[in-house]
Amino acid sequence: MRNFTSVADVTDINALVNEALKLKKNPFAFSHLGKQKTLGLIFLNPSLRTRLSSQKAATNLGMEAIVMNIDKEGWALETRDGVIMNGTTVEHIREAAGVMGQYFDILGIRSFPGLQNREEDYSEDILQKFIKYAEIPVVSLESGTRHPLQSLADLITITEHKTKPRPKVVLTWAPHVKALPQAVPNSFAEWMSQADVDFVVTHPEGYELAEEFTTGATITHNQEEALENADFIYVKNWSAYHDYGKILTTDASWLLTNERLKTTNQAKVMHCLPVRRDLELSAEILDGPNSLVIAEAANRVFAAQVVLKKILEANF
Ligand SMILES: NCCC[C@H](NC(=O)CCC(=O)O)C(=O)O
Numbered sequence: 001m002r003n004f005t006s007v008a009d010v011t012d013i014n015a016l017v018n019e020a021l022k023l024k025k026n027p028f029a030f031s032h033l034g035k036q037k038t039l040g041l042i043f044l045n046p047s048l049r050t051r052l053s054s055q056k057a058a059t060n061l062g063m064e065a066i067v068m069n070i071d072k073e074g075w076a077l078e079t080r081d082g083v084i085m086n087g088t089t090v091e092h093i094r095e096a097a098g099v100m101g102q103y104f105d106i107l108g109i110r111s112f113p114g115l116q117n118r119e120e121d122y123s124e125d126i127l128q129k130f131i132k133y134a135e136i137p138v139v140s141l142e143s144g145t146r147h148p149l150q151s152l153a154d155l156i157t158i159t160e161h162k163t164k165p166r167p168k169v170v171l172t173w174a175p176h177v178k179a180l181p182q183a184v185p186n187s188f189a190e191w192m193s194q195a196d197v198d199f200v201v202t203h204p205e206g207y208e209l210a211e212e213f214t215t216g217a218t219i220t221h222n223q224e225e226a227l228e229n230a231d232f233i234y235v236k237n238w239s240a241y242h243d244y245g246k247i248l249t250t251d252a253s254w255l256l257t258n259e260r261l262k263t264t265n266q267a268k269v270m271h272c273l274p275v276r277r278d279l280e281l282s283a284e285i286l287d288g289p290n291s292l293v294i295a296e297a298a299n300r301v302f303a304a305q306v307v308l309k310k311i312l313e314a315n316f
């Protein structure tokens with residue numbers, strides 16, 4: 001594996017999940033693999049889980065991790081080509097990424113979409129420029145369109161908790177007050193379409209995700225119908241893809257409550273976090289026996305660790 005930016009970088013997702021579960025049982029088995037190697041973790045946006053789990057994963061492999069919140073601590077970054085930099089940006093991504101490539105062996109980048117210009121966000125311009133100019137392996141820490149480390153941790157969690165070979169997994173839209181990216185649901189859908197699951201997506205009208213991510217999924221506007229016999233429910237808000245970046249509704253009837261779980265197969269409830277209680281997901285579910293959110297976050301370490309291991313093995 002050279003880069004890890006989407007499910008397409010993985011040859012066998014089940015093998016990757018099994019390797020992650022092996023690492024979970026024995027986290028220090030490869031503690032010399034990353035010796036004298038440096039992981040740079042560059043954040044253009046906030047993070048709790050991705051930052052801490054990636055640092056921990058690197059440490060477990062004997063790597064050093066250097067974190068920079070470039071949005072707050074770095075020079076204002078110019079990402080466009082061909083502009084005269086006489087405004088507020090100070091350093092171009094060509095030099096910034098080029099320099100990072102000198103200091104690090106592997107580079108992790110978090111860069112959220114602006115949600116203003118769909119073409120620009122979906123071109124993954126910033127992530128692609130880091131790959132091009134750093135000239136070292138790059139791991140997405142959530143980009144404009146995807147969050148693959150999250151999706152891998154989600155699949156690890158489903159694999160651990162499933163009680164049948166092919167569980168029913170439902171991705172449901174949830175209300176929110178802010179326009180959020182499609183990266184988490186896009187990525188989850190992309191991974192689920194390759195996993196051994198029956199995958200259903202439910203959302204209000206107008207919240208259709210880009211088709212490239214939901215190929216093979218059953219899509220319905222009827223949440224109640226979608227939840228019947230569900231084994232796992234993945235809760236997430238996203239803003240509209242077609243009417244790009246817009247909030248079309250905040251309909252609270254989409255909020256998942258214990259009452260809604262009654263027709264499910266005692267479904268386990270997942271969310272990538274951070275979650276706004278009683279807006280996106282009910283506190284009674286988060287605090288109850290069906291919630292997997294902490295277990296899911298715990299698996300972020302082993303998702304990051306297996307990806308770093310694969311990159312170290314293939315490139316050094
Ligand atoms: N990395 C996990 C999710 C990150 C982001 N959530 C957020 O921005 C939440 C912000 C808020 O609730 O105000 C998202 O949905 O893609």
Ligand SMILES: NC(=O)OP(=O)(O)O
Pocket residue numbers: 046047048049050051142150272273274
């Ligand atoms: N789930 C997730 O990526 O969390 P952070 O945004 O806190 O890293």
